[in-house]
Amino acid sequence: MQLHEGSQPLVISLPHSGRALPAALAARMTAAGRAVADTDWHVERLYGFAKAMGASWIEPAYSRYVVDLNRPPDDTALYAGQVSTGLCPTHTFAGEALYVGDVPDATEQAARRVQYWQPYHQGVQDLLAHAKARHGYAVLLDAHSIRSVVPRLFEGRLPDINVGTFGGQACDPMLQARVMAVLAANSLFTHVLNGRFQGGYITRHYGQPTDRIYALQIELAQVAYMDEDTTAFDERRAAPLSGLLQQVVAELLQFCPA
Secondary structure (H helix, E strand, O other): OEEEOOOOOEEEEOOOOOOEOOHHHHOOEOHHHHOOOOOOOOHHHHOOOOHHHOOEEEEOOEOOOOOOOOOOOOOOOOOOOOOOOOOOOOEOOOOOEOEOOOOOOHHHHHHHHHHHHHHHHHHHHHHHHHHHHHHOOEEEEEEEEEOOOOOOOOOOOOOOEEEEOOOOOOOOHHHHHHHHHHHHOOOOOOEEEOOOOOOOHHHHHHOEHHHOEEEEEEEEEHHHOEOOOOOOEOHHHHHHHHHHHHHHHHHHHHOOOO
């Protein structure tokens, strides 16, 4: 896990950017599992400017196939009535099996929570606590990406930029409005607020405006910055998107609650 404490109130979390698989686990997996196709590819590159701007940063080493850091520890479904990908996934987003034989049982899942899930969340809690102690408040940006078309999870093609604030419950209304104003002023990328992705466990759990912690999730459609078939980063496509994200991060840094 990579953890960096910055000088500003902003904490950036990248819970699905990890790609590593423990050797013993990889040996039990199918080729689809070992390919870790559902990684949030290259989000660390898109936000590569953020540390220099003073943001704190937390990023895991291990793949979401080991444990999904953006799901509740009890594995409660985040979106009622929709496909749930699970705390310890057993299938890819496309529905391919991750394991050759037995899937993780309750004992194994509990062990993964202790070994991987809890340290990451302790890191998030510590960064937010330090930011709040220093500034009186903290802002959390949970950074994600996903293929633009995943029929098993949603219909059609996603907008390029999907902002989630749990229906406004996790974020200050003024901060939400400022972020959306930045996105509305751009002409290259489509965007939506609280559409298919309203924010996962991290946004919902840590975004507590009454406690002066404000959270939002940004889910990017990968077609906006990479080749979705090869997972190769596309500098030409990515440069304007990264520039727009830098404007968003600047707004997050300038925000100061009343």
